[in-house]
Amino acid sequence: MKKVLMIALIIAIVAMPIFSAGQAEKVSAQKTVTVFGAFVDEEAHRFEEAIRPFEEKTGIKVIYEGSKDFETLISVRVEGGNAPDIAGLPQPGLMLNFAEKGKLVPIWSSLGALIDKNYAPVWRDLGSYKGTTYGVFHRVNAKSFVWYPKKAWAKAGYTVPKTWDELNRLMDRMVANGHTPWAVGIESGGATGWVGTDWIEDIMLRTAGPEKYDRWVSGELGFNSPEVKAAFEVLGKIWLDPRYVYGGKNYILTTSFGDAQEPLFTNPPKAWMHRQGNFITGFFPEEVQESLEDEVGVFALPAIDVQFGIPVLGGGDQFVVFNDRPEVRQFMEFLATWESGKLWAQAGGALFPYLDQDLRAYPNAIERSLAEALVNAKVFRFDASDLMPAQVGAGTFWSGIVDWVGGKSLDAVLSDIQRSWPK
Amino acid sequence: MSIKTEQRWLRLVNASLIVLVLLWAIPIIGLFISSLRAKSDVLNSGWWTILYTKSRLTFANYKQVLGGSKYTFVDSAGRTVRASGDNLSRAFINSLTVTIPSVIIPLLIASAAAFGFAWLIFPGRKAFFTAVVAMLVVPLQIALIPILRDYQKIGLTGSYLGIWLAHTGFGLPLGIYLLYNYVSTIPRDIFESAFLDGAKPLVVFARLVLPLSVPAIASLAIFQFLWVWNDLLVALVFLGGTSDVAVLTQRLATMVGSRGQDWHLLTAGAFIVMVIPLIVFFALQRYFVQGLMAGSVKG
Numbered sequence: 001m002k003k004v005l006m007i008a009l010i011i012a013i014v015a016m017p018i019f020s021a022g023q024a025e026k027v028s029a030q031k032t033v034t035v036f037g038a039f040v041d042e043e044a045h046r047f048e049e050a051i052r053p054f055e056e057k058t059g060i061k062v063i064y065e066g067s068k069d070f071e072t073l074i075s076v077r078v079e080g081g082n083a084p085d086i087a088g089l090p091q092p093g094l095m096l097n098f099a100e101k102g103k104l105v106p107i108w109s110s111l112g113a114l115i116d117k118n119y120a121p122v123w124r125d126l127g128s129y130k131g132t133t134y135g136v137f138h139r140v141n142a143k144s145f146v147w148y149p150k151k152a153w154a155k156a157g158y159t160v161p162k163t164w165d166e167l168n169r170l171m172d173r174m175v176a177n178g179h180t181p182w183a184v185g186i187e188s189g190g191a192t193g194w195v196g197t198d199w200i201e202d203i204m205l206r207t208a209g210p211e212k213y214d215r216w217v218s219g220e221l222g223f224n225s226p227e228v229k230a231a232f233e234v235l236g237k238i239w240l241d242p243r244y245v246y247g248g249k250n251y252i253l254t255t256s257f258g259d260a261q262e263p264l265f266t267n268p269p270k271a272w273m274h275r276q277g278n279f280i281t282g283f284f285p286e287e288v289q290e291s292l293e294d295e296v297g298v299f300a301l302p303a304i305d306v307q308f309g310i311p312v313l314g315g316g317d318q319f320v321v322f323n324d325r326p327e328v329r330q331f332m333e334f335l336a337t338w339e340s341g342k343l344w345a346q347a348g349g350a351l352f353p354y355l356d357q358d359l360r361a362y363p364n365a366i367e368r369s370l371a372e373a374l375v376n377a378k379v380f381r382f383d384a385s386d387l388m389p390a391q392v393g394a395g396t397f398w399s400g401i402v403d404w405v406g407g408k409s410l411d412a413v414l415s416d417i418q419r420s421w422p423k
Numbered sequence: 424m425s426i427k428t429e430q431r432w433l434r435l436v437n438a439s440l441i442v443l444v445l446l447w448a449i450p451i452i453g454l455f456i457s458s459l460r461a462k463s464d465v466l467n468s469g470w471w472t473i474l475y476t477k478s479r480l481t482f483a484n485y486k487q488v489l490g491g492s493k494y495t496f497v498d499s500a501g502r503t504v505r506a507s508g509d510n511l512s513r514a515f516i517n518s519l520t521v522t523i524p525s526v527i528i529p530l531l532i533a534s535a536a537a538f539g540f541a542w543l544i545f546p547g548r549k550a551f552f553t554a555v556v557a558m559l560v561v562p563l564q565i566a567l568i569p570i571l572r573d574y575q576k577i578g579l580t581g582s583y584l585g586i587w588l589a590h591t592g593f594g595l596p597l598g599i600y601l602l603y604n605y606v607s608t609i610p611r612d613i614f615e616s617a618f619l620d621g622a623k624p625l626v627v628f629a630r631l632v633l634p635l636s637v638p639a640i641a642s643l644a645i646f647q648f649l650w651v652w653n654d655l656l657v658a659l660v661f662l663g664g665t666s667d668v669a670v671l672t673q674r675l676a677t678m679v680g681s682r683g684q685d686w687h688l689l690t691a692g693a694f695i696v697m698v699i700p701l702i703v704f705f706a707l708q709r710y711f712v713q714g715l716m717a718g719s720v721k722g
Binding site: 038039040041042043044063064065066067068069073076077079080081082258259262279282283285286 | 462463466467567568570571572574575576580655656659660663664665673676677678679680681682683684685
């Protein structure tokens with residue numbers, strides 16, 4: 001009896017994969033493109049919605065898979081020979097890595113023409129390695145924005161500052177009124193400090209300009225240079241002055257970046273401004289999110305040196321090709337057009353870099369103004385810490401910010417970061 | 424020692440045990456209370472504040488985890504549609520599909536191998552056994568890429584069979600070692616009389632070894648079940664994360680959102696995912712305590 005049971009069990013175990021393999025074959029009769037990326041859950045659904053017009057038009061099925069452990073997994077899968085057709089890489093460093101190893105398919109001429117037509121040149125540069133383009137940007141984010149509680153501002157009579165001097169005067173006015181200007185929090189688990197590196201990058205772009213910024217990213221301009229030190233000092237005037245920052249150093253160091261916007265929405269506000277990327281709206285309290293336009297105002301972090309205008313700092317996922325097939329090419333060309341972003345833009349929570357995009361698609365005035373700032377920015381630069389070698393950009397630059405806020409001297413912090421730069 | 428001091432000692436031991444149990448339980452209690460609180464409450468104040476402030480408890484987190492988060496989108500025809508995202512039921516089935524065979528297959532192989540190593544005489548027995556034990560110290564992470572390459576060649580990636588075999592391979596060394604120690608404690612006389620009666624090794628294995636080692640097999644089943652159920656890495660590498668095959672741990676990991684903005688859902692998710700392992704644990708618990716001592720006293 002037992003033997004019969006066991007044999008039945010073994011047959012069942014062996015039969016199951018055969019059965020499921022049969023199912024898999026049925027699906028593969030349709031042309032499919034697999035896409036692997038780092039965004040998950042709601043954003044993954046939004047992506048699937050956005051590309052549905054492509055599927056309907058061409059009959060090609062696009063299977064998206066998102067993972068929180070994307071960066072580890074993509075390397076394992078590529079090394080293991082199980083690369084997806086297309087991957088959305090959140091960091092340019094990953095693209096450079098795969099391009100160097102020859103794992104990527106360079107873009108072809110028709111896609112190149114689309115990129116030249118639909119994007120500002122900076123996006124093509126960001127997707128290129130040694131003169132060959134591999135990446136196509138889709139959804140991007142921009143970080144140089146200051147958020148404020150609109151109603152409370154109106155009541156207190158504050159207006160949006162146009163220049164850095166105006167910003168300073170506004171901060172002093174707030175202090176005189178007994179208000180705390182900024183809410184800052186940099187805690188982010190193993191990545192604690194990136195909020196600070198974003199601030200420094202924004203200030204570098206505004207004080208030293210894009211050319212010096214690029215040299216700083218490539219390592220030609222050291223962290224111990226006067227330009228970088230000056231940027232830290234500008235930030236220090238705000239962050240290290242307890243009158244200007246809610247909760248002082250302790251709050252900065254221990255508050256998670258996502259929770260740091262909360263003092264803006266208490267009644268009365270415990271803090272009056274918060275600098276963060278466009279994604280932060282998803283962290284706002286639900287009642288604020290429901291009437292975003294009425295509750296929240298936003299302006300670009302003002303210029304410091306007028307000759308550089310108002311630069312925008314940001315980032316984005318670039319899609320690269322691992323397997324060259326006609327349907328994969330078709331999908332990549334779709335991604336390079338505004339049509340692939342329109343539905344997502346309408347749903348909200350995403351910005352797109354396409355030059356020919358229709359700003360009216362964005363659901364509210366806030367996102368419209370962010371997209372406008374992004375498209376019209378004379379200077380757009382990718383997040384420096386994502387471009388620097390990982391030891392610095394995802395290591396000592398982050399921890400240096402923590403040390404500096406914690407009280408270590410600026411010179412010591414900067415020379416430590418510089419020393420960690422790989423030779 | 425007088426009875427009185429002995430009682431006092433006993434009371435002291437009990438009291439300190441209670442303190443320790445409470446200390447261990449506090450994080451779980453906190454997690455449970457947090458799972459019943461609204462998002463804004465979780466973000467603004469600690470769970471212990473419910474002890475002295477009035478705050479509402481809600482099942483909203485559980486509803487969202489089980490039903491999938493709600494979101495709206497505009498479809499290609501311009502209509503606004505409200506839909507719900509992935510829920511956990513599919514992931515539950517996927518997890519069970521992965522876990523059950525990944526427990527049964529290594530159990531069968533490990534018990535047969537343990538019997539062979541312990542009681543059958545064949546050349547190279549010691550060497551093979553040493554090799555199996557040596558495998559215990561090899562971390563599975565270093566095997567991921569080579570195995571993935573081989574799977575890719577024979578088309579096993581993304582199939583359930585592939586992940587069953589992977590979990591079987593990763594679980595076998597410990598399984599064989601644990602069961603070997605237990606099986607070798609079965610008195611020799613039992614086997615001798617069975618062989619004298621003309622029983623073949625397979626009969627001895629099925630009729631004697633399996634029933635006699637139920638405690639050890641049950642505790643190994645719990646270990647293996649928990650390991651496979653909680654596994655994220657192996658499933659992500661060999662099975663992938665598309666919604667038709669994603670297991671519970673993957674769903675939990677993605678539930679917090681791309682930037683971790685929905686981490687409050689993890690509390691409820693953790694308790695939901697805990698249900699099945701708890702059932703397995705309590706069902707097999709009476710063997711577990713016996714089985715923990717498997718092989719500790721060698722006959």
